[in-house]
Amino acid sequence: MSNSSRAWIKPVIAAVAIAAIGFGAYATVSKREVAPELAFLSIKGEKITPESLKGKVVMVNFWATSCTTCVAEMPKMVDTYNKFKGQGLEFVAVAMSYDPPNYVLNYAETRQLPFKVALDADGSAAKAYGSVAMTPTTFVIGKDGKILKRYLGEPDFPALHKLLAESLKG
Structure with missing residues (x-):
């Protein structure tokens, strides 16, 4: 494979990494612990x-x-x-x-x-x-x-x- 045919790899890896970070942040925020319901x-x-x-x-x-x-x-x-x-x-x-x-x-x-x-x-x-x-x-x-x-x-x-x-x- 020539370098020009592999040019798409870095942007795809970057996009996947950004998506993973974004999902991780979302999961952290959305999974906040619910406070105990007690009197x-x-x-x-x-x-x-x-x-x-x-x-x-x-x-x-x-x-x-x-x-x-x-x-x-x-x-x-x-x-x-x-x-x-x-x-x-x-x-x-x-x-x-x-x-x-x-x-x-x-x-x-x-x-x-x-x-x-x-x-x-x-x-x-x-x-x-x-x-x-x-x-x-x-x-x-x-x-x-x-x-x-x-x-x-x-x-x-x-x-x-x-x-x-x-x-x-x-």
Whole structure:
């Protein structure tokens, strides 16, 4: 075969490679994990149901009063919630099962946390969200109920705010 008769090979390989990359990106986006459908019990005795969160952008933050990173990030979480709540953001701070309920209640009251605070008394919420063990772990859930982002440790707040702004628009 002469070089001129093989000239079509490189463009075809390039097109196949581009298609594969595009399909891979599509598959990654379309296969986002659906957030677990579970109810939380708030420290005020309120049941937070999957139905009450449907169609909303939701942040679920697993934390503990004994976690120094959690305590350090909490004022930034409050600022984030206050910035986006008017656009429809819901926020559930889920205290880990090992966190004494009276510590959680005291922390939430003395810091006047403006969002819902729930207790994961039996660890079932942490388990449902992929066996969360490290705190803080924060999930951003889109209006479609799928997980947009999972943050282990303190989030990059400018990037988080950008994600929330984009998600709340759509």
